[in-house]
Amino acid sequence: MKFLVCISNVPDTTTKITFTPDNKEFNKAGVQFVINPWDEYALTRAIELKEAQGGGTVTVLNVGEADTEPNIRKALAIGADDAIRVNAAPKDAFFVAEQIANVAKDGGYDVILMGKESIDYNGFQVHGMVGELLGIPTVAPAMKLDMSGNTATLEREIEGGKEIVEVNTPFVASCQQPMCEPRIPNMRGIMTARTKPLKVVEPTGDAPRTEVTEFALPPKKQGVKLIDAENAGELIKLLRNEAKVI
Amino acid sequence: MSVLVVIECDKGEVKKSSLEVATYASQVAQQLGTTATAVAVGEATEDNLAKLGEQGISKVLYDAEPRLKDFVNGAYTKLIAAAAEQESAQVLVLANSNIGAAVGSRLSIRLKASLATNAVELPKTDGGQFVVKRGAFSGKALADVALTTDRKIIAVKKNSIEAQHEAGKTASVENFSANLTDADFADAPKEVVMQDQAGGVLLPEADLVVSGGRGMKGPENWNLIEDLAKALGAATACSKPVSDTDWRPHHEHVGQTGITISPNLYIACGISGAIQHLAGVNSSKVIVVINKDPEAPFFKAADYGIVGDVFDVLPKLTQAVKELG
Structure with a gap:
């Protein structure tokens, strides 16, 4: 079975967010980039399923410029077999979805996995767009994924519960915990990743449909008002009379 | 149009x-x-x-x-x-x-x-x-x-x-x-399983949320969280370490890789406030932090705070809510 796992290159979760002076772009200076944490669930689960099937391939796909390659190599070190990088900055969700769909059309993949959303753009959009562009089902967000032959059984999170969904390949799923325990690279993985194939292709498709005109930081909190622990009940009065939330 | x-x-x-x-x-x-x-x-x-x-x-x-x-x-x-x-x-x-x-x-x-x-x-x-x-x-x-x-x-x-x-x-x-x-x-669900909601309030839709972290010391102490939540009509939530150790179910985990919520009131009990946790709750309108460590980073993101022992403070809060009527 052929798995395609789409990964984003995102600022580390502890990054202090700042912008370029015109507030139109994220300021990358001095920032450590990582594989999007949600995508790690997709990657590890694809590798686990491939191992359980005793064959097949896991291909990693990233839409990004050359500076994303260290994290693509990391995905190879975790256990993917090969990688494709579409050589373009990820302009918006539609643009990225088109690149993924184009790669998927040529590659004949059975299962296309990605994280629920990226922790930078938080779009939660690409999965559905890819599924619709390819005319195949999407299951999002998926908490569990098992395969039996060409049929997948997934648990899809809904507000307040879950749906058990069965779909046949090919399909798209966006992944989240508790799907698996994301793996980290071991020494052997790091050594073999260096020589695994990483193909670079040029972007195709239409112009993006959205454009960020300005970034801003959220309004700052005024500072914490401390209430004495001995007099804790006072808090409840403040929440009713001052904050007016209860 | x-x-x-x-x-x-x-x-x-x-x-x-x-x-x-x-x-x-x-x-x-x-x-x-x-x-x-x-x-x-x-x-x-x-x-x-x-x-x-x-x-x-x-x-x-x-x-x-x-x-x-x-x-x-x-x-x-x-x-x-x-x-x-x-x-x-x-x-x-x-x-x-x-x-x-x-x-x-x-x-x-x-x-x-x-x-x-x-x-x-x-x-x-x-x-x-x-x-x-x-x-x-x-x-x-x-x-x-x-x-x-x-x-x-x-x-x-x-x-x-x-x-x-x-x-x-x-x-x-x-x-x-x-x-x-x-x-x-074709992609209709085979089965739909709804969770038992503590107090019947659905976390993603809740206006008020009471949440516990490692400072609660164990799942056996969650009655303190639930009592306050019940008195307020709030939903319950937890931090990642709590769901990772199965003290609480995964659907209660709020944070970077859990669910993101933006209630009117978020009360964090025994949660230090790691940046990954804040990512899930920082758009809450009012944040209350209860922690015995005055240096807990969560206090910087809070509107109200109590430096104290959750085991001591929570029953007092529950009592005060009941007295409000």
Whole structure:
């Protein structure tokens, strides 16, 4: 079975967010980039399923410029077999979805996995767009994924519960915990990743449909008002009379 | 030209987040000088749909097909797309829920629309532009996004707009059919499992949330969290280490890789406030932190704080809520 796992290159979760002076772009200076944490669930689960099937391939796909390659190599070190990088900055969700769909059309993949959303753009959009562009089902967000032959059984999170969904390949799923325990690279993985194939292709498709005109930081909190622990009940009065939330 | 809003219903009731998006849609319609129509999905009653008039909706389309009671991505997408075509919808509004994001992203391709999810404000439509403010970087930033195609889809973050209630106004409810076939239900769920909600309050929809972290020392102490939640009518939540060690179920985990919530009140008990946890809760309107460590980073993000032992403070708070009546 052929798995395609789409990964984003995102600022580390502890990054202090700042912008370029015109507030139109994220300021990358001095920032450590990582594989999007949600995508790690997709990657590890694809590798686990491939191992359980005793064959097949896991291909990693990233839409990004050359500076994303260290994290693509990391995905190879975790256990993917090969990688494709579409050589373009990820302009918006539609643009990225088109690149993924184009790669998927040529590659004949059975299962296309990605994280629920990226922790930078938080779009939660690409999965559905890819599924619709390819005319195949999407299951999002998926908490569990098992395969039996060409049929997948997934648990899809809904507000307040879950749906058990069965779909046949090919399909798209966006992944989240508790799907698996994301793996980290071991020494052997790091050594073999260096020589695994990483193909670079040029972007195709239409112009993006959205454009960020300005970034801003959220309004700052005024500072914490401390209430004495001995007099804790006072808090409840403040929440009713001052904050007016209860 | 019109504005179409997708209304999610459950057990006959319109979800709270859908009352918010109905309000959002009717205000967008006012901005554009047109009317707002709704298409309802899930299990609804005609009476409750008619009441969407209170949020400024003029007409509600509803397909009573029983298989649409549960979420089916293929069928919902086709139904809403057909409604959008019938109503010549220029703007489509949904809740930024698991359903809204799943169908909204597919609809953006089918309807050749530009899509903004996680919207937190009404669009700015002056000067021929259409700009939506949305949350980005896991709540650590806001982005103004210009939607550049004729058709636009907006998924509105929960608790970003207050639902309006104009008593007495009703919407007309019309039967609507998109001629769905068995093929449209190919990805229908085999089974739907709903969780037991502590106190019956659904976490993603909750106005008030009481949350516990490692400082609670073990699952046997969660009655303290539950007692306060019950007294307040709040939902319960937890931090990642708590769900990782199975003290509490995964669906209660809020944070970077858990769910993101934006209630009116978030009370954090024994949670230090790691940046990954804050990412899930930092858009809450009021944050209360209870922690015995005065250096806990969460205090910097809080509105109110108590430096003290949760085992000592929580019963006092529960008592004080009960005394409020």
